[in-house]
Amino acid sequence: MGCGSGGCASGGCGLKSSLTGHADAAGGAADGSPVGSAGGCSSGACGNSTAFDGNYRDVVGVQSGAHARTWYIDSTGYQLLIGESCVVVGEHGEEFARVVQGTGPSRKFAGLKGMRRVLRRSTPDGEDNDRRCLSLRREAFLYCRERIAQLNLAMKLADAEPSFDGRRLAFAFTSDDRVDFRELVRDLAQQFRRRVEMRQIGARDEAGLLGGYGICGRPTCCSTFLTDFPPVSIKMAKRQGIGMNPSKISGLCGRLMCCLRYEDYDDPKNPVPGHSSLSDGGPATAR
Numbered sequence: 001m002g003c004g005s006g007g008c009a010s011g012g013c014g015l016k017s018s019l020t021g022h023a024d025a026a027g028g029a030a031d032g033s034p035v036g037s038a039g040g041c042s043s044g045a046c047g048n049s050t051a052f053d054g055n056y057r058d059v060v061g062v063q064s065g066a067h068a069r070t071w072y073i074d075s076t077g078y079q080l081l082i083g084e085s086c087v088v089v090g091e092h093g094e095e096f097a098r099v100v101q102g103t104g105p106s107r108k109f110a111g112l113k114g115m116r117r118v119l120r121r122s123t124p125d126g127e128d129n130d131r132r133c134l135s136l137r138r139e140a141f142l143y144c145r146e147r148i149a150q151l152n153l154a155m156k157l158a159d160a161e162p163s164f165d166g167r168r169l170a171f172a173f174t175s176d177d178r179v180d181f182r183e184l185v186r187d188l189a190q191q192f193r194r195r196v197e198m199r200q201i202g203a204r205d206e207a208g209l210l211g212g213y214g215i216c217g218r219p220t221c222c223s224t225f226l227t228d229f230p231p232v233s234i235k236m237a238k239r240q241g242i243g244m245n246p247s248k249i250s251g252l253c254g255r256l257m258c259c260l261r262y263e264d265y266d267d268p269k270n271p272v273p274g275h276s277s278l279s280d281g282g283p284a285t286a287r
Contacts, residue, residue, distance in 0.1 A: 056110055058079075058103050059072045059075055064090065069223055069225070070101065072101075074109075075103040079103050080102060080121075082099055084121070085126065087119045087126060094119065094165065095164050096122065133162045133164065143188075143191060144171055151184055154175055154177060155173045157171065158206045166194070167194060168196075173198065173199070173200060207222050208220070212252045220251065221258050232255070232257070232261055236256075236260040240264060242260075
């Protein structure tokens, strides 16, 4: 990471000494033996272990399916570079994923339990299977949307997602009321010969699936890093002195923007960071 050799994560160049202490600044191992003499960075030739040692854990950033959200998962045992593909543990079984941030040590995820992990590197057959899944996703989405219109169902289709093993086909939709979609499920199962699941989601979840850009000019929080949606109230905007113009405080979902919570420090549940260490007066000093 930060080394021009293309994915320095093993510490063969000695730059990892500040992270794990396995190598010193001169490129030698802690016991004085040379490192990186065969194979260079990421080859593992230096003998440095990249497994979780209690302080750091190797993680990799991946994206799966057609979604823009980046997931950080346990990459112990696999040194993956940007552009490579792998098979990971997903919410409903195995998922195909592409690497958007190479493997590197992280303290933030060191003690996290139940973290998803890389199962194996992808093969050419896995690449072909992913292309078939993307084609099936488009076909299933268009067919389901057409049948919804024909059956006059009060629901809006948001996404269609086939499983990596090809046995399941899940559809996400939004609706203000309960919907009887039994006939729709029968049609879909008969058409695609797979087990069909229907999931009703909220407006914020739909915005996260579809993605987009907020008024700040950046990709929406719900489509990039937010995993849950705590309540947001109009009081948060008032406490921050933000105008009550709906176009300024509403997101793409039509609800109050999630980012109104970020600087709502008057809320007892969201205090000012480091408030106890702030001085009551006098000039500020840097340390």
